Amino acid sequence: MTTHKLAIWAVTPNGAKLARRISAGLSGADLHFSASLENEGDSSATFETLSGALSQAFDKYNAHIFIMSAGIVVRLVAPHIRHKTSDPAVVVADEKGYHVISLLSGHIGGANALAKQIAEIIDATPVITTATDLNKVPAIDLLAKEKGLFIENPDAIKYVSMAFLKGKKICCHDPFQLMSNTILSAWFSVLNSQFSIFIDDVVADLPPHTLILRPKSLVAGIGCNRNTDKKEIKELLYEVLEKNALARGSLKCIATVDLKADEQGLLALGQDLNLPLEFFTREELEKVKDIKTPSAMVEKHIGVKSVCEASAILATKKGKLIVPKHSTRNVTVAIARIPFTS
Numbered sequence: 001m002t003t004h005k006l007a008i009w010a011v012t013p014n015g016a017k018l019a020r021r022i023s024a025g026l027s028g029a030d031l032h033f034s035a036s037l038e039n040e041g042d043s044s045a046t047f048e049t050l051s052g053a054l055s056q057a058f059d060k061y062n063a064h065i066f067i068m069s070a071g072i073v074v075r076l077v078a079p080h081i082r083h084k085t086s087d088p089a090v091v092v093a094d095e096k097g098y099h100v101i102s103l104l105s106g107h108i109g110g111a112n113a114l115a116k117q118i119a120e121i122i123d124a125t126p127v128i129t130t131a132t133d134l135n136k137v138p139a140i141d142l143l144a145k146e147k148g149l150f151i152e153n154p155d156a157i158k159y160v161s162m163a164f165l166k167g168k169k170i171c172c173h174d175p176f177q178l179m180s181n182t183i184l185s186a187w188f189s190v191l192n193s194q195f196s197i198f199i200d201d202v203v204a205d206l207p208p209h210t211l212i213l214r215p216k217s218l219v220a221g222i223g224c225n226r227n228t229d230k231k232e233i234k235e236l237l238y239e240v241l242e243k244n245a246l247a248r249g250s251l252k253c254i255a256t257v258d259l260k261a262d263e264q265g266l267l268a269l270g271q272d273l274n275l276p277l278e279f280f281t282r283e284e285l286e287k288v289k290d291i292k293t294p295s296a297m298v299e300k301h302i303g304v305k306s307v308c309e310a311s312a313i314l315a316t317k318k319g320k321l322i323v324p325k326h327s328t329r330n331v332t333v334a335i336a337r338i339p340f341t342s
């Protein structure tokens with residue numbers, strides 16, 4: 001399913017006029033107008049009922065801009081809201097263009113930034129209500145998004161945000177130095193464990209309410225026999241991660257030999273885990289020298305000493321193999337870590 005960037009919705013003539021102004025200032029915006037409005041020759045889509053059209057389109061867009069009352073929009077989007085980490089941004093503007101309200105997914109979804117952008121286009125007042133923005137303290141979810149960190153337990157965001165609002169210091173475990181040069185570093189302390197952030201790809205026993213952020217630092221190199229099903233591949237991958245106390249949320253991609261570019265089990269696994277697959281030629285794999293467990297059988301059949309270890313190392317671009325080959329009858333898995341610099 002294709003995901004478009006922006007949808008703009010209007011139900012009145014003035015709303016449609018403002019929607020066109022906003023669309024002219026934004027790239028990739030789709031206009032959606034009530035069928036009762038006159039078409040002025042633009043490429044807008046029309047709908048008979050707004051609720052029905054939104055039900056079909058809500059998850060197809062990264063952001064929705066409504067030119068109508070906030071009350072109407074609240075009732076419209078309420079049945080579709082799932083979680084702050086996945087909901088699209090929702091912005092509301094009055095049809096006179098006086099105010100632009102960031103209504104939903106202000107930080108991770110980008111509604112705050114979008115509201116400010118639209119306000120500049122139409123010379124309106126942006127309305128931002130998130131406490132961290134109003135009090136000018138760090139928005140940890142936004143910083144995590146900017147750094148490409150996966151938020152493993154988003155319910156813990158509120159504890160860290162409250163610490164900032166109360167002026168409390170935060171204990172932060174950050175061995176990759178991903179947050180050390182951000183605005184957040186001024187709030188760090190090694191002395192206070194009541195409020196804490198854990199930024200790492202390892203699984204650990206942590207204090208309650210610790211916000212866990214996972215860097216995309218791991219690559220799973222995988223080899224398999226032809227027609228191995230997704231279930232068997234996935235089971236070994238999860239077993240290897242669990243035994244080595246490595247976080248699933250830190251997986252960046254799956255790597256393998258290009259002969260597996262049509263392997264349905266691997267393709268299904270990538271889709272299931274929302275991970276890209278990287279494929280390497282046999283010539284590329286054979287150039288990797290730091291192989292812990294070469295396989296004579298693999299070399300006999302496809303001409304290389306290793307698939308899983310070699311592909312994992314290649315995909316990390318000079319990273320380190322941290323888990324050598326583990327295997328079942330049909331699957332091999334190895335894990336390499338991507339090098340980070342501060």
